[in-house]
Structures are given as structure tokens and as C-alpha cells.
Amino acid sequence: DADVTQTPRNRITKTGKRIMLECSQTKGHDRMYWYRQDPGLGLRLIYYSFDVKDINKGEISDGYSVSRQAQAKFSLSLESAIPNQTALYFCATSETGTSMTDTQYFGPGTRLTVL
Amino acid sequence: AQSVTQLDSQVPVFEEAPVELRCNYSSSVSVYLFWYVQYPNQGLQLLLKYLSGSTLVKGINGFEAEFNKSQTSFHLRKPSVHISDTAEYFCAVSGGGSNYKLTFGKGTLLTVNP
Numbered sequence: 001d002a003d004v005t006q007t008p009r010n011r012i013t014k015t016g017k018r019i020m021l022e023c024s025q026t027k028g029h030d031r032m033y034w035y036r037q038d039p040g041l042g043l044r045l046i047y048y049s050f051d052v053k054d055i056n057k058g059e060i061s062d063g064y065s066v067s068r069q070a071q072a073k074f075s076l077s078l079e080s081a082i083p084n085q086t087a088l089y090f091c092a093t094s095e096t097g098t099s100m101t102d103t104q105y106f107g108p109g110t111r112l113t114v115l
Numbered sequence: 116a117q118s119v120t121q122l123d124s125q126v127p128v129f130e131e132a133p134v135e136l137r138c139n140y141s142s143s144v145s146v147y148l149f150w151y152v153q154y155p156n157q158g159l160q161l162l163l164k165y166l167s168g169s170t171l172v173k174g175i176n177g178f179e180a181e182f183n184k185s186q187t188s189f190h191l192r193k194p195s196v197h198i199s200d201t202a203e204y205f206c207a208v209s210g211g212g213s214n215y216k217l218t219f220g221k222g223t224l225l226t227v228n229p
Contacts, residue, residue, distance in 0.1 A: 004158070040124065040221055040222075041221055042119075042205060042219040042220055042221040042222050043159075043205065043219040044219075045216065045217070058216075090158055090159070092158075092159075103149075103161050103164065104159075104161075104217060105160075106151075106158035106159040106160065107158050108156075108157060108158045109157075109158055
């Protein structure tokens with residue numbers, strides 16, 4: 001079984017709809033991250049969480065919110081989806097340690113299309 | 116602030132040929148450098164990372180990278196590629212500070228042709 005899972009894997013929705021993307025991990029890591037990937041732009045950090053009570057904005061948090069329901073679960077919400085949020089979304093985890101050197105472990109991604 | 120520039124968006128090569136994927140970085144503090152690989156329809160996985168010590172870093176699948184501080188580069192190399200190395204490769208940098216932030220380059224698509 002995969003260590004980091006994301007649901008759904010694919011989603012098509014309409015402008016204005018509320019969408020939640022879910023991430024679960026069995027690695028026992030404290031730190032979790034949400035990124036979006038756009039062609040030619042690489043990965044950009046949306047939000048990150050160092051533990052259940054710690055949530056931080058990344059470089060492109062506008063239009064998104066997150067919830068850390070438990071150590072193993074980190075959800076990303078789009079309150080009112082818009083077409084330029086069409087992208088591939090990745091969840092990642094890392095261990096608590098020397099923060100700058102942690103390896104991040106990625107889920108398989110969720111492909112979101114907003115019409 | 117930190118940034119990463121991957122100089123080639125696409126690199127086509129023939130099987131068994133050598134390959135170099137170029138990465139330059141900028142950071143105002145000490146850097147930690149990473150290469151991740153993304154195979155088609157999969158998430159990213161770590162190939163290798165430079166933290167300190169020897170500037171030549173060996174990773175999985177026969178890849179290696181060399182940290183060059185004077186040229187602010189961290190190029191990825193493999194002496195002989197296989198069809199299965201076809202993937203997108205991302206260079207990333209972490210520059211320190213109390214909060215972890217990994218900055219990715221835009222990626223290089225390596226296509227290995229028979």
C-alpha cells in the first residue's frame with residue numbers, strides 16, 4: 001500500500017463549486033504539504049503544516065484553505081473554484097528533524113479541472 | 116530569497132548515451148540541494164540530495180550530481196541512460212531558516228529514445 005494517498009485522483013468540477021482534496025499518510029510524519037504543479041512552472045507550495053496545531057501559508061495560498069484533522073490527514077479546500085485553479089495537486093510529508101534537510105515524500109497527485 | 120533555474124525544459128537523448136541536466140540556484144544563505152524525479156502519472160520521488168561534505172553526490176538509478184559553489188550549480192548526470200529514465204526531473208533548493216521551504220525549478224523533461 002502507498003505511504004501517501006490522495007483522493008480523488010481525478011476531479012472535474014464547475015466554476016464556483018466547493019472542492020475538497022484529501023491526503024492521508026501512514027509514514028507517521030508530522031509535517032505535511034500541499035503543492036500545485038502547472039506545466040512549465042514546476043511545483044509551488046500552497047500550504048504546509050508542521051503538526052496538527054500548526055498551519056502556514058505557502059507562496060500561493062489565495063483561494064485555498066486547509067484543515068489538519070489528525071497527524072495523518074491534511075485536506076485542501078477550494079471554497080469557490082475558478083478555472084485558473086485547474087492543475088495537478090500534490091500532497092507531501094516529511095519527518096520532524098533538521099527542517100532544511102528533510103526528504104519529502106509525495107502522493108500520486110490529484111488532477112483537478114475547473115470548467 | 117532563493118530560486119532555482121533549470122536551464123533546459125526538454126532534453127532528448129538516445130539510449131545508452133550520457134546525459135547532463137543543468138541546475139543553477141541562488142540563495143543568500145547556506146543551501147541544501149535536491150533532485151527529484153517524476154515518472155509519468157506518478158508523484159515525485161527523491162533521486163539524491165546534497166547537504167554537506169563531498170560535493171559529488173550519488174543517488175538512485177545510477178544518477179549523480181556535483182555541487183559547485185563557485186558556479187552556484189548542481190548539475191545531474193548519468194553516464195548511460197535507459198528508456199526507463201524517461202521522466203521529468205526537478206531540481207530544488209532549501210535555504211535554511213526556522214521554517215522549511217523547498218523551492219522547485221520548473222523541471223526538465225528527459226526523453227530517452229531507442
